[in-house]
Amino acid sequence: MKKQKILIAGGGSTYTPGIVAMLADNIDRFPIEEIKLYDDLAERQEPIGAACEILLREKNSDIKFSYTTDPEEAFTNIDFCMAHIRVGLYAMREKDEKIPLKYGVVGQETCGPGGIAYGMRSIPGVLEILDYMEKYSPNAWMLNYSNPAAIVAEATRRLRPNSKIINICDMPIAIENIFADILGLESRKELTVRYYGLNHFGWWTSVTDKSGHDLLPQLQRFVAKDGYAFETEDFQHKHPSWKATFKKAKDIYALDPTTLPNTYLKYYLYPDYEVANSNPDFTRANEVMETREKEVFEIAHKIIDNGTAEGTSFHAGAHATFIIDLACAIAFNTKERMLLIVPNNGAIDNFDSEAMVEIPCLVGNDGPEPLSIGSIPTFQKGLMEQQVAVEKLVVEAYIEESYQKLWQAITLSKTVPSASVAKTILDDLIEANKTFWPQLK
Numbered sequence: 398m399k400k401q402k403i404l405i406a407g408g409g410s411t412y413t414p415g416i417v418a419m420l421a422d423n424i425d426r427f428p429i430e431e432i433k434l435y436d437d438l439a440e441r442q443e444p445i446g447a448a449c450e451i452l453l454r455e456k457n458s459d460i461k462f463s464y465t466t467d468p469e470e471a472f473t474n475i476d477f478c479m480a481h482i483r484v485g486l487y488a489m490r491e492k493d494e495k496i497p498l499k500y501g502v503v504g505q506e507t508c509g510p511g512g513i514a515y516g517m518r519s520i521p522g523v524l525e526i527l528d529y530m531e532k533y534s535p536n537a538w539m540l541n542y543s544n545p546a547a548i549v550a551e552a553t554r555r556l557r558p559n560s561k562i563i564n565i566c567d568m569p570i571a572i573e574n575i576f577a578d579i580l581g582l583e584s585r586k587e588l589t590v591r592y593y594g595l596n597h598f599g600w601w602t603s604v605t606d607k608s609g610h611d612l613l614p615q616l617q618r619f620v621a622k623d624g625y626a627f628e629t630e631d632f633q634h635k636h637p638s639w640k641a642t643f644k645k646a647k648d649i650y651a652l653d654p655t656t657l658p659n660t661y662l663k664y665y666l667y668p669d670y671e672v673a674n675s676n677p678d679f680t681r682a683n684e685v686m687e688t689r690e691k692e693v694f695e696i697a698h699k700i701i702d703n704g705t706a707e708g709t710s711f712h713a714g715a716h717a718t719f720i721i722d723l724a725c726a727i728a729f730n731t732k733e734r735m736l737l738i739v740p741n742n743g744a745i746d747n748f749d750s751e752a753m754v755e756i757p758c759l760v761g762n763d764g765p766e767p768l769s770i771g772s773i774p775t776f777q778k779g780l781m782e783q784q785v786a787v788e789k790l791v792v793e794a795y796i797e798e799s800y801q802k803l804w805q806a807i808t809l810s811k812t813v814p815s816a817s818v819a820k821t822i823l824d825d826l827i828e829a830n831k832t833f834w835p836q837l838k
């Protein structure tokens with residue numbers, strides 16, 4: 398098996414050490430020659446890079462490792478770029494969440510006006526790293542987690558239609574891990590699922606075991622009572638906000654008891670509840686800064702101070718496994734069935750061919766081969782048409798530098814009650830994002 402050369406873009410991300418650790422632990426199935434980190438902010442990346450260097454030396458000294466802020470050094474001679482950048486860092490996420498909440502509207506990282514604001518920042522950031530990759534390693538693949546994945550995916554479909562980029566999300570994976578827990582199975586990999594939707598906006602229509610036994614009814618009985626609130630206490634989902642999210646799946650499910658929902662639908666279906674249960678002075682960005690960000694950087698500094706990673710451990714869960722599975726499928730043509738964000742292109746036959754949808758695909762050397770979904774019901778189709786229009790309008794607004802289209806996008810979001818509220822929020826977001834967004838005309 399050919400040894401792979403990996404670049405992690407957004408080297409200073411809280412998720413980087415988990416992916417590095419997981420890569421080192423998976424060399425039997427995914428052999429590695431080199432791991433590099435790239436970030437545009439040296440001081441953010443420095444402690445993560447220095448800690449990963451020590452960790453990797455102790456785990457597997459054969460893997461070459463470096464970190465840099467120089468694009469040419471980073472992007473030259475790589476097979477995969479695993480990307481997870483956050484343009485504007487948590488400081489801007491906090492504004493994305495708090496500005497809409499000031500006006501009684503959902504304040505969320507990827508949904509509603511906050512997600513739209515983040516999309517306008519992410520588009521140029523992701524295009525920049527994609528262009529670096531194509532310039533310095535034209536045969537490489539970008540596996541992109543950078544959010545908001547729906548808007549980023551639409552932007553790359555429009556602006557870089559021939560690029561080797563696959564946009565991905567780990568939310569369905571995290572929920573399928575809960576399915577496995579509910580069913581008493583060892584792993585979500587014992588399940589075969591059918592799922593369709595947009596990113597952070599989808600439904601499972603089938604969950605079976607490998608012999609084809611229908612497991613959906615058992616899961617539905619659980620979800621009707623408890624949502625996805627299984628007693629998981631993992632790194633991420635121990636926080637109160639995630640626990641509340643998993644419980645709320647019960648109410649999302651009630652709207653369509655024939656399927657199982659993605660948790661993110663709560664922001665569109667119960668926005669009033671979400672706002673009433675949010676603290677406008679302390680949002681998820683604050684919770685993350687006080688927990689995951691603090692913990693990851695404390696571990697990094699401890700490793701550096703001790704000169705060893707012994708006695709420490711970075712969290713490396715489903716997020717890291719999923720991106721490595723995807724790289725494996727492409728590098729070694731495994732044809733693994735995975736949920737990916739891809740052009741619809743007829744897969745959902747009664748839905749816009751040019752929409753980016755999240756559906757099962759078989760993945761091999763040439764990338765994803767989407768599976769056919771057939772027709773979807775009126776409820777889901779109506780919701781998805783509205784949401785995909787929002788995502789397309791954001792990308793058009795970015796391309797045309799259009800105030801009008803961004804106002805339309807925010808107005809059309811199901812999380813926003815009126816055009817006047819949309820305009821007030823937009824004007825605040827423009828002020829907050831003036832160093833990131835194009836100047837809107």
Ligand SMILES: NC(=O)c1ccc[n+]([C@@H]2O[C@H](COP(=O)([O-])OP(=O)(O)OC[C@H]3O[C@@H](n4cnc5c(N)ncnc54)[C@H](O)[C@@H]3O)[C@@H](O)[C@H]2O)c1
Nearest residue numbers: 407409410411412437438481482483522542543544566567
């Ligand atoms: N798709 C998914 O399901 C999924 C899951 C988890 C995380 N994410 C996304 O992964 C990203 C990272 O999340 P995090 O919480 O670790 O954020 P973080 O702020 O800890 O890390 C992001 C890093 O990106 C760097 N960065 C920003 N702009 C850059 C650019 N133009 N070029 C290079 N580097 C740049 C920052 O300096 C920072 O070090 C976010 O976009 C988050 O939403 C997505």
Ligand SMILES: O=P(O)(O)OC[C@H]1O[C@H](O[C@H]2[C@H](O)[C@@H](O)[C@@H](O)O[C@@H]2CO)[C@H](O)[C@@H](O)[C@@H]1O
Nearest residue numbers: 506507544566567568571633681685714715716
């Ligand atoms: O609020 P955050 O920053 O903790 O998480 C927001 C992300 O939530 C989903 O992702 C993952 C998470 O990143 C991962 O660590 C895993 O363990 O669980 C989560 C799923 O619950 C979502 O898919 C991402 O798009 C968000 O950025």
Ligand SMILES: [Mn+2]
Nearest residue numbers: 565566567568
């Ligand atoms: Mn996601």
